[in-house]
Amino acid sequence: MLLIASFVLDCTDGQLARYSLQYSTLGAWLDATFDRAKEYAYYAGLALGAANADGDDVWALALGAMVLQTCRHVVDFSFNEANHDATGNSSPTAALSDRLNSVGWTVWVRRMIVLPIGERWAMIAVLTALTTPRITFYVLLIGCALAACYTTAGRVLRSLTRKARRTDRAAQALADLADSGPLAELGAKVAPRKPSRFLAPCLALCGAVMMVTAADTFAFGSWQLVLLAAFYATCADRAVAAPLKGALDWLVPPLFRAAEYGTVLVLAARSEVNGALPAAFGLVAAVAYHHYDTVYRIRGGTGAPPHWLVRAIGGHEGRILVVTAAAALLHDRNQGFTIALTALAVVIAVTVLIESIRFWVSSGAPAVHDETGEPA
Numbered sequence: 155m156l157l158i159a160s161f162v163l164d165c166t167d168g169q170l171a172r173y174s175l176q177y178s179t180l181g182a183w184l185d186a187t188f189d190r191a192k193e194y195a196y197y198a199g200l201a202l203g204a205a206n207a208d209g210d211d212v213w214a215l216a217l218g219a220m221v222l223q224t225c226r227h228v229v230d231f232s233f234n235e236a237n238h239d240a241t242g243n244s245s246p247t248a249a250l251s252d253r254l255n256s257v258g259w260t261v262w263v264r265r266m267i268v269l270p271i272g273e274r275w276a277m278i279a280v281l282t283a284l285t286t287p288r289i290t291f292y293v294l295l296i297g298c299a300l301a302a303c304y305t306t307a308g309r310v311l312r313s314l315t316r317k318a319r320r321t322d323r324a325a326q327a328l329a330d331l332a333d334s335g336p337l338a339e340l341g342a343k344v345a346p347r348k349p350s351r352f353l354a355p356c357l358a359l360c361g362a363v364m365m366v367t368a369a370d371t372f373a374f375g376s377w378q379l380v381l382l383a384a385f386y387a388t389c390a391d392r393a394v395a396a397p398l399k400g401a402l403d404w405l406v407p408p409l410f411r412a413a414e415y416g417t418v419l420v421l422a423a424r425s426e427v428n429g430a431l432p433a434a435f436g437l438v439a440a441v442a443y444h445h446y447d448t449v450y451r452i453r454g455g456t457g458a459p460p461h462w463l464v465r466a467i468g469g470h471e472g473r474i475l476v477v478t479a480a481a482a483l484l485h486d487r488n489q490g491f492t493i494a495l496t497a498l499a500v501v502i503a504v505t506v507l508i509e510s511i512r513f514w515v516s517s518g519a520p521a522v523h524d525e526t527g528e529p530a
Contacts, residue, residue: 189271190446194220194439196278197291201432204287213431214423215291217438221415222295224442226302228331228408231449233309235327236320236404269301313401320399328398330448330458331407334390335469341391349396355405361389362413365474369420375485383478386413387471411445414470418495421481425491433495440503441473447510456517463509467502 201216266273277297281290334342347353365386372379393406415438422434444467448458458464468476476498484490 186450187443187446190442193223193271193275194442198432198435200282200287200290201435210286210288211431212287212291213435214419215288215295217419217422217431217435219291219294219298220435220438220442221412221419222298222302224415224438224445225408225411226298226305227449228411228445229302229306229309229405231453232328232331232404232407233313235331235452236324236398237313237316237318238324267301267304269297274298310402310405313404316401320403322397325397325399325403327452327458328403328407329394330452331445332390332394332398332410333407333445333448333464333470334394335467335472336465337387337475338391338394338469338471339465341388342395345395347392347395349399351400352402354393354396354398354400355402355409357389357393358406358409358413361386361393362409362416364389365413366416366420369417369478370424374421374424374426375482377482380475380478380482383417383471383475386474390471410470414441414474417474418477421477422491422495425481425485427489427491429489429492430495433492433499437477437495437499437502440499440506441467443510444502444506447506451513454517456513459509459513463505466505473498 197216197219201211201213204210204212269277274294274297278290278294281293332338364382368379368382390410398404398406418434418438422430444459451458467473477495480494480498481491484494
């Protein structure tokens with residue numbers, strides 16, 4: 155009931171602010187940010203409640219749900235940002251979608267499949283009341299995975315059948331969303347490459363699959379994984395070494411997110427160290443906040459966070475290298491890995507929050523919601 159009430163109040167406050175003309179940049183940012191914070195805090199609450207009530211450890215499921223939902227949002231924004239100002243932006247797939255939209259009931263069915271925030275919160279609330287946290291997470295993961303497959307497949311088809319030319323502004327937005335740190339930036343500057351239609355997403359996909367698979371396959375704490383993390387940084391710099399103007403280059407940012415978040419999830423789950431999964435949840439939450447903040451800034455027309463901030467927190471490839479090195483160095487030191495994840499989460503959270511609050515308090519840019527519920 156409280157979750158549903160919070161959603162109703164969240165819908166109400168924006169309408170009241172607009173009706174009374176008492177809205178602000180800070181209020182819009184808080185509204186957009188707390189939508190994500192509330193949902194992910196609820197995931198953490200379910201995991202804590204399950205552990206305290208029956209000793210059921212569902213932290214891996216909670217973290218998996220947050221990873222999946224965050225990657226879905228990055229897919230949504232990357233696709234829209236890559237295409238909203240492209241020229242020649244039409245395709246047979248888009249035309250089919252428009253024809254389906256003319257049949258009223260199909261719009262609602264497709265929006266239900268997408269599982270937007272209202273339907274998702276209603277489902278979580280009902281499942282929490284009637285079932286266990288484990289079942290709630292299983293259903294949530296299955297529903298969100300199906301929604302992700304549906305929307306991503308539709309957008310891939312649109313991209314492949316469009317003959318659109320993407321702008322420099324869109325390419326820059328995708329580069330900012332990629333969140334490349336000093337390692338990837340250095341490689342891209344030293345050895346730029348020629349644009350290629352599918353090379354960037356292929357490199358990002360191969361790197362993501364390689365890292366997550368190796369984290370699940372190699373022995374926990376293996377130095378081989380650290381070497382692979384260094385190779386992943388090379389794949390990342392090759393992916394962004396040319397402007398991201400290819401048909402499927404909008405997939406690069408979500409694939410980088412999947413690689414980073416997935417590696418942290420798998421390593422924490424395999425570590426069998428007490429507290430590692432909650433610490434990993436905190437780390438991914440801190441990094442995800444940075445990525446959402448980047449989305450809101452770009453949508454507000456102010457560009458990405460400053461380069462010093464991205465460099466200070468390492469970029470996605472730098473953080474993967476740090477986490478794998480921490481696992482190799484501290485795997486035999488009792489709580490060492492948990493402490494390392496916690497310390498990294500705190501440093502990133504403090505650094506990002508200070509800069510984010512400073513920006514939004516002083517900025518005149520609008521904060522735009524990141525989840526529209528539009529069908530593929």
